[in-house]
Amino acid sequence: MDRDIMINTITEHDTVWDVIVIGGGATGLGTALESASRGYTTLLLEQADFAKGTSSRSTKLAHGGVRYLQQGDVSLVVEALHERGLMMKNAPHLVRNQAFVIPTYDWWGGPFYTVGMKVYDVLAGKLGLGPSKSLTKEETLELLPTVEPEGLRGGVIYYDGQFDDARLAINLAQTCADAGGTLVNYMKVKGLLKSSDMVSGVIAEDMETGKEYQIQSRVVVNATGVFVDGVIKMDNPKAKDIVRPSQGVHIVLDKDFLPGDSAIMVPKTEDGRVLFVVPWNNKAIVGTTDTPVESPSLEPKALEEEVDFILEHAAKYLTKDPTREDVQSVFAGLRPLVSTDDGKSTAQISRSHSLIVSISGLVTITGGKWTTYRKMGEDTIDKASLIAGLEERQTKTKDLRIHGWLKNVNKEDPLFFYGSDIIAIRKLINKEPALGEQIHKDLPVVKAQVVWAAQHEMARTVEDFLSRRTRSLLLNARASMEMAPEVAKLMARELGKDKQWEDQQVEAYTKLAEGYILK
Incomplete structure (x- = not known):
């Protein structure tokens, strides 16, 4: 992916796009x-970087959702x-x-959760x-050597998925580009075009x-997460808000706190x-919280009480x-929960998606x-x-291999x-051996990754690389x-930037990263 080429594609595109996202x-x-x-001419526009918001700040789980099963939302779980x-x-x-283990400290916990996870198995x-199966106390301690042993009766083991959210986002963008799509980051939609009261572009x-x-x-899709209300109001200034943002916070600890797999x-x-x-990338991620917030932000901040809540529950x-000094990074993300008028807490609102079509299309x-x-x-493009x-075409993504x-x-x-x-990254190193050097002793990131990110993954800033092309910030x-000065230097070389740009990037990144460190 090359941003300059993508911009040129927009400039040279002399017909109406089928779909703008x-x-x-x-x-x-x-x-x-x-x-x-599906073969539709497609343009995606992102105001910041791909996955800058919620999509790089998850618990890193590809899961059915055990909690949704508790809430009775069986269709969502399936x-x-x-x-x-x-x-x-x-x-x-x-x-x-x-593998996930539910440690049980009550006499009823083992049988109760064993039955629940068997239902989860059946639905899968x-x-x-x-x-899934029940575990003895000894088996639980073998799998979780640092779990609190006092009062432990046993556990239940079950299996779910884990992934790297921002990396999958970048690979999805590359897959889309491979399929003929055009994607541009740092391109902000400021308004909607209309023709005969119907939305006709951006x-x-x-x-x-x-x-x-x-x-x-021909059609515009608003897929802006917690920011959807802003785009809806571009279409209809009198529209009611439909999203109730909820903040989820995570802390990152050393692997010592969870040494097993x-x-x-x-x-x-x-x-x-x-x-x-x-366990994730040789660290331990702990979370999350569920705190309603008034207005969405691209860079949400963890509240003191959220951090205290996680530390207190982890200690149990x-x-x-874990103490505040043990936290190597803290990050917050906002969930775009669809508003309900029944007074439910954000923790109780269904995570099912909602598809809405305005009068203007x-x-x-x-x-x-x-x-x-x-x-x-799939549901969105069907609609x-x-x-x-457009000509009706069936989905191809069920069996579509993602880039990489x-x-x-x-x-x-x-x-x-x-x-x-x-x-290809190894070839970069073979061609220029210095690119094989590790940038920082505490993180396994080499210089070639910076070059690759700038050349092929549309990384435009130091933050893009350290937060999302690699997960160094988290x-x-x-x-x-x-690492920021060296990353800025390498990116400047690839992007044709000067020393002033490098200095500005390091300053901006330092200021941002300070918000991920507990004071």
């Missing part, structure tokens, strides 16, 4: 891929379990099988990842150059959420109580979760193609998440700040 998160990318793979299976099949380099059907501004574009389309799942905390402690289940897709991104895209009067597809990856290789692109915020 606003939003480059999981939902927007899934929708654009669905459209492009759909998500099916989509989880497709994710593992279509992106095996990024999605893997993860042939796409199940392994049978007005967009290139955030890098300030140039404005008026782009015609199994994750911990606590079925119910004080606010009704599930709490996870999950771990032998070594604007298609809005919101709600949902990462695991169901493909199904959301959008109907509104646009590689069946057997060596998880010990720090470059494994590139999948089949590893070969894994160790302090170390990532120390």
Whole structure:
């Protein structure tokens, strides 16, 4: 993917686009891929970077949703379990099988959760990842050596999926481009074009150059997550808000807190959420919270009480109580929950997606979760193609291999998440051996990755690389700040930028990363 080429494609495109998608998160990318793979001319516009918002800040789970089963939302669980299976099949380099253990401290906990997880197994059907079963106290401690042993009666093991959200987003963008789609990051939609009171395109501004574009389309899809209300109001200023943003916070700890390969799942905390402690990239991610917020932000901040909540609950289940000093990074994401008028807390609102078509033909897709991104895209393009009067074409994404597809990856290789692109990155290093040097001793990131991200993954800023092309910001915020000058230097070389740009990038990134460090 090359941004300059994508911009030229917009400039030179002399007919009306079939589909314009606003939003480059999981939902927007899934929708654009669905459209492009069916052969429709497709343009995706993202105001910041791909997956800058919610889609890079998840718990990193491709799952059916045990909590939704508790809430009785069986249809959502069945759909998500099916989509989880497709994710593992279509992106095996990024999605893997993860064992979860529910430690039980009550006499009824073991039988109760064993029955519940058996239902989960049945709903997964042939796409199940392994049978759940009850564990003795000794078996539980063997799998979770740092779980609190006092009062422990046993546990229940079950299997779900784990993945790298931002990396999957980048690979989805590449897959869409491979299918003929055009995608541009840092291109903000400022308004909608209309013809005879019907939406007929968008007005967009290139955030890098300030140039404005008026782009015609047969249908426009609003897939902007927590920002959908802003786009809806471009269409109808009097429209009611449909999203209630809810904030989820995670902390990242050293692997010492969870040395095994199994994750911990606590079925119910004080606010009704599930709490996870999950091994990820040689760290342990702990979360999450569910806090209603008034207005959406591209860079939400964790509240003190959310961090305290996670630390307090983690301490209840771990032998070594984590402190604020142990937190290597803290990150927050906003869920686009579809508003209900029944007074339910955000923790109780269904994660099913909602598809809304305005009188003027604007298609809005919101709600949902990462695991169901493909199904959301399929449903959206089914509807959008109907509104646009496009030739009816069936979905191809159920069996579509995602860019980088590689069946057997060596998880010990720090470059494994590139999948089949590893070969090209190794060639960069062979050509210029200095690119094989590790940038920081605490994170397994080499210089060639910066070059690759700038050349082929549309990374435009130091933040793009350290936060989303690699996950350095989330894994160790302090170390990532120390990497910023070298990353800026390498990116400047690839993007044709000067020393002033480098300095501005380092300053901006340092300021951002400080928000991921607990004071």
